[in-house]
Amino acid sequence: MVTVKLYGALRLRCGLKEMSFYASSVKEACQLLARATGVDMKEFKKSSFFVNGKEVKVGTSLSAGDELVLLAPPQGGLAK
Amino acid sequence: MATKYGGYMGKVLKIDLSTQEVAEYPWSDEERRLYIGGKTMAAKILGDHLKSDTQAFSEENLLIVSTGPLTGTGAPSTSRFNVSTLSPQTKIITSSNCGGNFGYYLKKAGFDAVVIGGKSKEPVWIDIHNDKINFHSASDLWGMYTTKTQEALEEKLKENYGRAIKNGKIVIGPAGENLVSYASIFSNERAAGRGGTGAVMGWKNVKAITVSGNHEIKSAHPDKMKELNKKWFKYLRNHPLTGEQLPKLGTAGLMSTMQMRGLLSTKNYTYGHYDDYEMVNGETLAEKYNIVNKGCLTCPIKCARTVEVNGKPVKGPELETLGLLSAGILNCDLEAVCKWNFELDELGMDTISAASTLAYAMEANEKELWDNGLNFGKTENVSQAFRDIAYRKGIGDELANGSRWCAEKYGGKEFAINSKGLELAAYEPRRSVGLGLGYATSNRGGCHLNGGYMVLFEGLSLMVNPQTPKGKADLTVMLQDLMETVSAAGQCLFTTYAFLPSPAVKNPNAWYVKAVCAILPFSGPVVRLLHLMPQIACFHLPVIFNQSKALKYATGMNVTFGSFFKCGKRAFTLERHINSRFGIDRKDDTLPKRLTDVPQVEGDDSTRVPLEKMKDVYYRARGWSKDGVPTPKTLKKLNLDGLDSYKETCRAFKEGGL
Numbered sequence: 180m181v182t183v184k185l186y187g188a189l190r191l192r193c194g195l196k197e198m199s200f201y202a203s204s205v206k207e208a209c210q211l212l213a214r215a216t217g218v219d220m221k222e223f224k225k226s227s228f229f230v231n232g233k234e235v236k237v238g239t240s241l242s243a244g245d246e247l248v249l250l251a252p253p254q255g256g257l258a259k
Numbered sequence: 260m261a262t263k264y265g266g267y268m269g270k271v272l273k274i275d276l277s278t279q280e281v282a283e284y285p286w287s288d289e290e291r292r293l294y295i296g297g298k299t300m301a302a303k304i305l306g307d308h309l310k311s312d313t314q315a316f317s318e319e320n321l322l323i324v325s326t327g328p329l330t331g332t333g334a335p336s337t338s339r340f341n342v343s344t345l346s347p348q349t350k351i352i353t354s355s356n357c358g359g360n361f362g363y364y365l366k367k368a369g370f371d372a373v374v375i376g377g378k379s380k381e382p383v384w385i386d387i388h389n390d391k392i393n394f395h396s397a398s399d400l401w402g403m404y405t406t407k408t409q410e411a412l413e414e415k416l417k418e419n420y421g422r423a424i425k426n427g428k429i430v431i432g433p434a435g436e437n438l439v440s441y442a443s444i445f446s447n448e449r450a451a452g453r454g455g456t457g458a459v460m461g462w463k464n465v466k467a468i469t470v471s472g473n474h475e476i477k478s479a480h481p482d483k484m485k486e487l488n489k490k491w492f493k494y495l496r497n498h499p500l501t502g503e504q505l506p507k508l509g510t511a512g513l514m515s516t517m518q519m520r521g522l523l524s525t526k527n528y529t530y531g532h533y534d535d536y537e538m539v540n541g542e543t544l545a546e547k548y549n550i551v552n553k554g555c556l557t558c559p560i561k562c563a564r565t566v567e568v569n570g571k572p573v574k575g576p577e578l579e580t581l582g583l584l585s586a587g588i589l590n591c592d593l594e595a596v597c598k599w600n601f602e603l604d605e606l607g608m609d610t611i612s613a614a615s616t617l618a619y620a621m622e623a624n625e626k627e628l629w630d631n632g633l634n635f636g637k638t639e640n641v642s643q644a645f646r647d648i649a650y651r652k653g654i655g656d657e658l659a660n661g662s663r664w665c666a667e668k669y670g671g672k673e674f675a676i677n678s679k680g681l682e683l684a685a686y687e688p689r690r691s692v693g694l695g696l697g698y699a700t701s702n703r704g705g706c707h708l709n710g711g712y713m714v715l716f717e718g719l720s721l722m723v724n725p726q727t728p729k730g731k732a733d734l735t736v737m738l739q740d741l742m743e744t745v746s747a748a749g750q751c752l753f754t755t756y757a758f759l760p761s762p763a764v765k766n767p768n769a770w771y772v773k774a775v776c777a778i779l780p781f782s783g784p785v786v787r788l789l790h791l792m793p794q795i796a797c798f799h800l801p802v803i804f805n806q807s808k809a810l811k812y813a814t815g816m817n818v819t820f821g822s823f824f825k826c827g828k829r830a831f832t833l834e835r836h837i838n839s840r841f842g843i844d845r846k847d848d849t850l851p852k853r854l855t856d857v858p859q860v861e862g863d864d865s866t867r868v869p870l871e872k873m874k875d876v877y878y879r880a881r882g883w884s885k886d887g888v889p890t891p892k893t894l895k896k897l898n899l900d901g902l903d904s905y906k907e908t909c910r911a912f913k914e915g916g917l
Binding site for chain 1: 500542717768
């Protein structure tokens, strides 16, 4: 299980603060979030991603127990 | 003195409190063209009157309340006004741009600005109604909180005019009366917060000013203005920053991004992350505490929060207050922040300076420099500390002088987080080095807005490498200059958020956004060319920047993007030129050593502000000397050679004194 936290105006728009599920990558987590909220996956992919506080790319793998933070725009985009 | 330009009322009111004499202050169309209005107009007037030995608390100091030509023209977010004076906190000129509705009603009363000098013998409130000025005793208002004062004035106006009239008010609270160096002036729930304008008003024995009237505010090209405003409102409402983030989350919406990017100043700027930030961020404020969004007159953004304190709906905290009173002092109780924010507003003082001075005192106590009973994470005595500041009791009497003063007495200058005596906002400049330069060079002292707000480019909306000094000096100059004219025109600086194209903000990971962010640090030559020859930009930027076109339509002046930009450059240099009179130069453009000498991330030298290196480039870009003094050549180029002090500058440069 990974814990996903959502920040920014998107959180208010889709009414989701936090969710736990099985996901092997950040990309898969975005797909699951899209399914759960009905919001287009592209919206989630525009975020910056942080796994356990460290900024990562969308293709990054996830392990059980990871905390994934999605910082929805406006936030400047991925630093990398 | 009538004017040929639209947008202006054509009259500036001068009040001498010592004699209660009123007159028209001479202000020509040439001055309107050069200095526009707001803070720049005020700077010119202050520059004409302040001497190098003028004291903030003196009859010679002026309190200037000014509007811009866009105020009341229907352009978005333009009900604003500016307050400028010689600051008792920083001892240099300060300016504070405020929302509410006072600016609009000042113009309805028939004036573009009020210039107040002297000192009243007794506490007064001044009523300005359709060109008429009445002085009233404020003995029964003295001591009242800011809200109560405004409610009492509403009743008095009703009584005086025999009916309720639409009006604007500015008032001070107990902090202003007791000369707290960072006391503010309030209009509705909004504050001209920074630099102690409220203390100057209090020293002059003015509790309040009310304005009302039915003068018409006319644009030079009303049809074009109306058409532009319609498009502009629509653009702002659809922009991701001004149409979604600010309305939904307020300025506090930036806090989560700040946390993730190491920008959230924590424990008096020791760290850039706060472990308990989820309990105090903008999302939690919106979900748990916000009752309704509020905005100023003619504002489509509506960034203000309304929260409940003691069962009453009151203004919620802005990002800077929220950050400094939570992460800054290790407090995770958001309800307490809302309560303190309300108390500070009612007492009438600047939340940023109060919070940052408190954090300094906590650290000084922790380091055993000052036994003051204040501790990080201990919240029980914070309310009392704020009351003590407002009434100058106990340790409050010392805290009321700000962090610079306290550090001079107790030590710890390296963690008294101010620049030129003004405390910094909650953004950590070690993870946004361009902002660090902005803080250090801001004319009113450590201010993110007056400093150019580079953090917006360095992680909050775009991602220009926040750790590189490359290109930051030129970009800082550009943003500072643009924001100067936006403010002088009478508009809220938040409209400049929309300067960042909507698609880029919505999709920051797109390749073209990444490319722009990668190129921006190398844009120095382009920005410098614009500095050298603003006339080449003889156009208006389409869609994203409507301000230059609006100024043209409102006033009838031949404004272009280039001339708009040049006005800002003139304005910024003018304030610096006046501050030079008070001894300000390179040595004062500083940050506390914690931010310049101690990396935020241990072992990573890029996480400190390389200030001196950036200052060299910055002064060159500004046309100032290596010591940070505007040269005669630059002053002349900016049409500032007509100032009396220009000759003194020429002499000083000739003699090699600068």
